[in-house]
Amino acid sequence: MEQGTVKAVDDVSFTIPTGKVVGLAGESGSGKTTIAMSIMRLLPTNGKIVGGELLLDNEIDLTKVDEEFMREKIRWKKVAIIFQGAMNALNPVLNVGEQIVEAILAHENVSREEAWQRTKELFEEVGLDPARIRNYPHEFSGGMRQRVMIAMALACNPSLVIADEPTTALDVTIQAEIMELLLDLQKAYNLSVLLISHDLSVMAQMSHNIAVLYGGKLMEYGDAVSIFKKPRHPYTQGLISSLPSVSRTKKERKLVAIPGAPPDLLNPPPGCPFYDRCPLAQDICKKEMPPLQKIDGSLVACHFVDETKDRNIWRE
Amino acid sequence: MGDNVELRVEHLTKWFPVRMGFFATLLGREKKYVHAVNDISFYIKKKDIFVLAGESGCGKTTTGRMVLRVIEPTSGKIYFRDKEITALSKEEMRALRPKMQMIFQDPYESLNPRMHIRDIISEPLIVNHLATDKAEIEDKVLRALEEVGLTPPEQFIDRFPHELSGGQRQRVSVARALITNPEFVVADEPVSMLDASIRSAVLNTLLELRDKENLTYLFITHDLAVASYIGDYIAIMYLGKIVEIGDIEKVMKDPKHPYTQALISAVPEPDPTIKKKRVPLKGEPPSPINLPKGCIFSGRCPYAFDRCFKEEPQMIKLENDHYAACHLLEKS
Numbered sequence: 001m002e003q004g005t006v007k008a009v010d011d012v013s014f015t016i017p018t019g020k021v022v023g024l025a026g027e028s029g030s031g032k033t034t035i036a037m038s039i040m041r042l043l044p045t046n047g048k049i050v051g052g053e054l055l056l057d058n059e060i061d062l063t064k065v066d067e068e069f070m071r072e073k074i075r076w077k078k079v080a081i082i083f084q085g086a087m088n089a090l091n092p093v094l095n096v097g098e099q100i101v102e103a104i105l106a107h108e109n110v111s112r113e114e115a116w117q118r119t120k121e122l123f124e125e126v127g128l129d130p131a132r133i134r135n136y137p138h139e140f141s142g143g144m145r146q147r148v149m150i151a152m153a154l155a156c157n158p159s160l161v162i163a164d165e166p167t168t169a170l171d172v173t174i175q176a177e178i179m180e181l182l183l184d185l186q187k188a189y190n191l192s193v194l195l196i197s198h199d200l201s202v203m204a205q206m207s208h209n210i211a212v213l214y215g216g217k218l219m220e221y222g223d224a225v226s227i228f229k230k231p232r233h234p235y236t237q238g239l240i241s242s243l244p245s246v247s248r249t250k251k252e253r254k255l256v257a258i259p260g261a262p263p264d265l266l267n268p269p270p271g272c273p274f275y276d277r278c279p280l281a282q283d284i285c286k287k288e289m290p291p292l293q294k295i296d297g298s299l300v301a302c303h304f305v306d307e308t309k310d311r312n313i314w315r316e
Numbered sequence: 317m318g319d320n321v322e323l324r325v326e327h328l329t330k331w332f333p334v335r336m337g338f339f340a341t342l343l344g345r346e347k348k349y350v351h352a353v354n355d356i357s358f359y360i361k362k363k364d365i366f367v368l369a370g371e372s373g374c375g376k377t378t379t380g381r382m383v384l385r386v387i388e389p390t391s392g393k394i395y396f397r398d399k400e401i402t403a404l405s406k407e408e409m410r411a412l413r414p415k416m417q418m419i420f421q422d423p424y425e426s427l428n429p430r431m432h433i434r435d436i437i438s439e440p441l442i443v444n445h446l447a448t449d450k451a452e453i454e455d456k457v458l459r460a461l462e463e464v465g466l467t468p469p470e471q472f473i474d475r476f477p478h479e480l481s482g483g484q485r486q487r488v489s490v491a492r493a494l495i496t497n498p499e500f501v502v503a504d505e506p507v508s509m510l511d512a513s514i515r516s517a518v519l520n521t522l523l524e525l526r527d528k529e530n531l532t533y534l535f536i537t538h539d540l541a542v543a544s545y546i547g548d549y550i551a552i553m554y555l556g557k558i559v560e561i562g563d564i565e566k567v568m569k570d571p572k573h574p575y576t577q578a579l580i581s582a583v584p585e586p587d588p589t590i591k592k593k594r595v596p597l598k599g600e601p602p603s604p605i606n607l608p609k610g611c612i613f614s615g616r617c618p619y620a621f622d623r624c625f626k627e628e629p630q631m632i633k634l635e636n637d638h639y640a641a642c643h644l645l646e647k648s
Contacts, residue, residue: 027511027512027513027514028482028511141600143600171371171372171538172371172538172539172540172579172582172583173371173578173579173582173597174600175582175584176581176582176584176594179584180594198511198512199584200512200586201541201583201584201585201586202584204584204585204586204587204588205584205585205588205591207588224588225588225589228586228587228588228589229587229589238513239512239513240586242512242513242515242516243512243516243541243586244516244519244539244541244542244544244545244586245541245544245585245586245587246540246541246544246568246580246583246585247544247568247585247590248544248545249544249545249564249565249568250523250544250545250546251565254520255516255519255520255545256516257513257514257516257517257520258513258514258517259517261481261483261484261514262481
């Protein structure tokens with residue numbers, strides 16, 4: 001068995017502006033969830049943050065604080081997370097109201113009664129019947145369980161919510177309802193949201209800004225319209241052109257397929273992780289990781305970004 | 317219908333008995349069934365890609381499995397060309413299997429982790445006694461690998477599944493299904509586990525193979541965007557029934573059944589400048605054990621009226637190659 005260190009996320013920098021939804025886009029293994037878990041300081045025991053800063057509200061560096069501070073002052077109170085797969089994230093032998101009450105009591109100086117009252121209000125806010133507050137997780141459908149997760153995330157009025165694949169595995173009609181609910185709540189509370197999804201169409205509909213990750217590195221960062229309408233990184237261009245849509249059939253447009261497979265993070269190439277799949281790649285790409293450059297309001301990491309202006313390199 | 321119909325399904329139905337407790341059996345309680353598929357009919361023309369779409373539990377996978385007789389229908393008939401395969405014996409069906417193959421959803425679970433790619437792909441040849449000569453088998457496997465884009469094939473043939481990426485594994489599944497030179501392929505969610513950039517490559521390969529090998533596909537998916545890209549015809553299923561069926565351009569651009577409209581309006585667009593107006597649905601799908609009276613969709617339909625709760629709507633022809641089952645569409 002091969003052993004070594006996997007650099008799951010490598011030198012990634014971006015900001016989440018207050019009251020905005022930032023999407024982390026990328027395929028499996030690109031480092032999306034690792035970033036989320038680093039912010040929550042919930043990396044598995046073999047995972048380590050070896051460098052960098054995670055600044056919350058521009059003052060607290062979450063990489064420097066100890067576990068007690070994280071538990072008492074940060075997690076759930078300032079930064080909450082909605083996990084993918086609510087069935088696994090909820091305790092099956094406690095009723096859902098009790099679980100939310102516990103979370104409130106652990107962080108807020110309130111009585112049990114007040115916590116139940118708050119839980120009831122949360123239920124209403126996420127569109128659940130408060131009469132079902134003492135039901136168990138298995139008594140809810142997948143979509144309703146996801147609403148419970150959202151209620152729990154909002155319990156202590158966090159300013160930043162991390163939504164890790166919040167609609168994955170839900171049917172499309174239910175997914176649309178959950179997306180709407182998240183956006184309504186985001187606006188109502190001026191929440192900052194870090195949205196993680198492998199589904200770029202969900203990302204397009206929900207995000208203000210989008211960070212495109214590949215092989216643990218940031219390839220492009222910009223507002224959603226620029227990323228989807230005028231992507232500049234070769235990877236982003238290929239990714240966006242590979243997405244099917246209900247309003248287009250194949251007779252209208254052939255989907256782009258990016259040849260090859262994502263890199264092995266155990267032996268990462270020293271240069272750009274995308275070089276062996278990139279049609280623009282030259283020797284320099286293999287040796288040197290390109291720095292992020294400011295291009296028309298976006299940030300792009302590509303040595304040959306001048307060659308992607310006003311063209312899609314995959315459609316020629 | 318004509319001569320170029322490859323597969324025809326008539327009044328296909330599958331009910332699974334619900335397991336009852338000992339006392340319930342003893343007391344002679346009425347036996348309950350999950351009504352997975354209820355009286356559906358459709359046909360697929362040669363070289364067409366026919367999509368069966370719907371949300372989880374709508375019966376699309378059960379239908380796909382019945383078509384290959386992996387599970388037996390409760391009632392109804394299936395014809396492969398002019399042969400009624402529901403009337404074939406197990407032996408006769410086995411002889412037909414090489415012509416009708418299946419590609420499974422999960423490339424991580426459908427490949428035996430202890431077998432080499434060579435043995436995985438050649439297995440259908442061996443169990444169906446289509447080839448015995450070692451050199452011939454080797455040659456066929458190499459060609460199959462090449463055909464699905466795993467090149468150079470010599471680099472893949474001696475590997476194990478865990479040494480391949482998800483997209484490469486799904487290509488192995490496709491190669492395995494194609495090695496017997498099938499004419500009809502059921503592809504059950506073949507790309508739903510794959511990342512976007514890999515997904516489009518597999519879809520393009522399936523389209524190319526259709527043209528090159530004159531294949532006909534029954535393509536099962538929950539993803540209407542994928543369906544729009546690959547399909548020629550589509551049937552939308554809800555609770556074991558087909559509610560709308562037709563030419564894919566007509567159905568996707570001008571859906572007529574309220575459920576199809578809601579479904580299409582819920583699919584997110586990969587474009588932040590397009591904000592769709594969603595057709596909201598009430599509640600969640602009811603249990604397939606006790607089906608609602610009248611129209612199966614009545615409980616969730618935003619337009620339901622008296623008649624919908626009493627009388628089941630029939631399939632109505634809206635124009636050529638476009639049908640839907642809804643009382644609202646009947647001409648008064």
